[in-house]
Amino acid sequence: MRRGEIITGVFLILLSIAVWFNSAKFVSGARIIRTLSPAFYPRLLALCIVLCAVLLIVKASRAPEGGGAIPWGQWHKVLMGSIIMVFYAFIFEDLGFFPATWISLVVMMRMLRVSWWNICIVPSAFLLFVYIFFVKIIGLRLPMDFLPVIFNSV
C-alpha cells in the first residue's frame, strides 16, 4: 500500500502539471479579467491536488514498512470484464442495443458461472422488460440498427 500511495501521489502531481499547462490554452479574449479566465478554476484545483499529493507522498514515506500490498485478486477476470464492456460500448450502436446487450449479458453470466438455465431465461426476460417499459411506455430511443423492421411490426 505504501508503494501504491507514492505512485498515486506522483501520478497526481504529473496530472496536475498536465492540467496546468493544458489550461494555458483556455484564456479567451483580452477583456476578461484574470479571475474570470476559464483556466483560473482548473489551475486552482491543480494547485490543491499538488499540495495534497505531496502530503500523501510524505505520509506514505514516513509510514512503517509493510501495510500489505494492494490486493489485486483475480485481476485477469476484471480485465476480461473490462474488455467485454469496452467492446460493447463501441459496437452496441452499430449492432443494435438488444443483440449487443444480450450477447454481453450471456458472456458475463457465463464468466460468473451462472447455470445455463438462468442464462437462457434471465437476459431474454430482462430485454423484454426493457423493450416494454423503456421503449414502448417511456418512449426511450435505443439503437435498433438492423432490427427496426422486426420490432416495429410488434
Added chain:
Amino acid sequence: MLDNFILGFSQLLYWQVPVAIVVGAALGIICGAMPGLSGTTGVALMIPFTYGLSPMPSMALLVSLYTASEYGGSISAITVNIPGAPAAVMSTVDGYPLTQKGRTGQALAISIVSSTFGGFFSTILLILFSIPLARVAIAFGPAEFFGLGVFGLSIVAGLAGKNWLKAILAGLIGLLIKTMGADPLTGNMRFTFGWTGLYDGVAFIPVMLGLFAISEVFFIIEEGVTSRLAKGMTLSKERICWREIRGLWKCMVRSSAIGTAVGIVPGAGAGIGSIISYNEARRFSKSPDEFGKGSVEGLCASETANNATVGGALVPLLTLGVPGSGATAVLIGAFMLHNINPGPLLFVNHPDIVYGIFICLFLANIAMLAYGMLGIRLWLKVAQVSPAILAPLIFGVAIIGSYGIGSSSSDVIIMIASGMMAYILRKLKFPLLPMVIALVLGYMVEISLRRALLVSHGDPLIFLKSPISLGFLLLAVLSITWTIIRSERSLQK
C-alpha cells in the same frame, strides 16, 4: 386560510384527483428507483399526459410523482448500492451496509418512515410560512451559493475517517472532472481533447453509475462472491424494530428542518440537502463512528432531508415563480400549460389550486408510505438475488441509464471509464463518496465563485462581507479542521 383550505378540499371531490395522487406516487417510486430516471424526468414525461386533464388533477399527478421519486431512489441505493437519483447518494453510505448486515427490511422501513416524516414536515412549513420563507430564497446570491457549496464539500474530509487526505484528493479529482466541457461563462472548451462527447461536460448520471454500479460489477467479477451479505450474516425473516425507528424522531425533526431550508434555496436541490443533513446528524450523534458502516441515523438523516426539500422547493415556485429544483423547473411548464402563472398573485388568483396542492402533498406522502410499506417484501427479494445474476443485470440497467440521458454512446463510454477508475481507486483505498459529492456540487461552486468575483470586480472580500457566505465558510473551515485534528489524534493513539 380556513376558507382556502375548504376550497382546496373541494378539489378532491373530483374523482380524478385522488386517482392522480395514487398513480403519481406509484410512478414516482418507479422513476426514483430506476438509475437514469429521476423525479425531474418523470415529471417531464408525464406533462404531455396532462393535456387532457383539468389543472387540479394535473398538479396532483405531477406533485405526487415528484414527492414519491425522492423516496424511490433509496430503494436501489439500499438493496443494490446504486443510488436511483443524486439525492439518494447519501443513502448508499449507510443503507447498503445495513443490507450487508442482513437488515434490508429495517433499512427500507427507516427510509420510508423518514421520507414520509420529512414530506409532512416540509408541507406544514410550506402551508404556514411559505411567504416569509420566500424571502430566504431571494437572499441567496452567488457569494452565498459559493459558501453553501463549500460547506457541502467540507464534509468530504470526514467521510473517510483516518483517510481524510485521500477523501480530500478524491473530492478534488471530482471537482476537476466537473470542469471538463464547455466553460459555463465563456464557452471555452476545457479538457475535451477534440472529443464531441465531452462538449456538454461530464453528465452526473453516467459517472455516478460508473462509480457505483460498474465498479461493483468489477468487484463481483473479481471476487466471485456468492452473496452480498457480509460473512456470517443471513437475510433472515427479520422483524421491523419500530422502537428503533421511533427513537430517530430527533434526527427526523432536525433533518426535516435542514432539508426544507435547503430546498427553499433555488438550485440547491435534494442532493445538497441530504449531504448537509447527513453531516449534521453525524455531528450530533452519540455514535459518530458508526456512520458509513450501517448507521440508522445516517440513513434516516439523508432520507428525511431529501423528501423535505420537496416542500421547500415549492416555496419559491409558488410564491415567486422561481423554481427551487430541477423538477419544479419542469413544473412551471405544467402550470403554464394550464394557464396558471406561479408567482406572488397565485395565492390571490388561484387559491383553490394552491391549497389543493398543499392537500395533495399530504395525501401523496400517505400514498407513498402505503406503497413503501407494502413494497418492502418485494424489495427484499432483490437483495436475495445472487450477485452472479445481479451483476450483469446491473450492467444492463446502467447502460440504459447512461444512454437515456442524451441518446449518446459517449455517456456509455464515460460510464465505463468511470467504473474502471473507481475500481482502481477502491483498490487504493480511496473513498468514492467525496468524488460523488464533488460532482454534485462542483458546477455550483465554480459558477458561483466566478459570478461573485465578476459582481465584485475581482474583490474576494465579497465572500466575507456577506453574513450568510461568511457563516458557511467558517463552518466549512471548522468542519475540516476538526476532522483532521480528530483523525490525527486517533492515529497517534
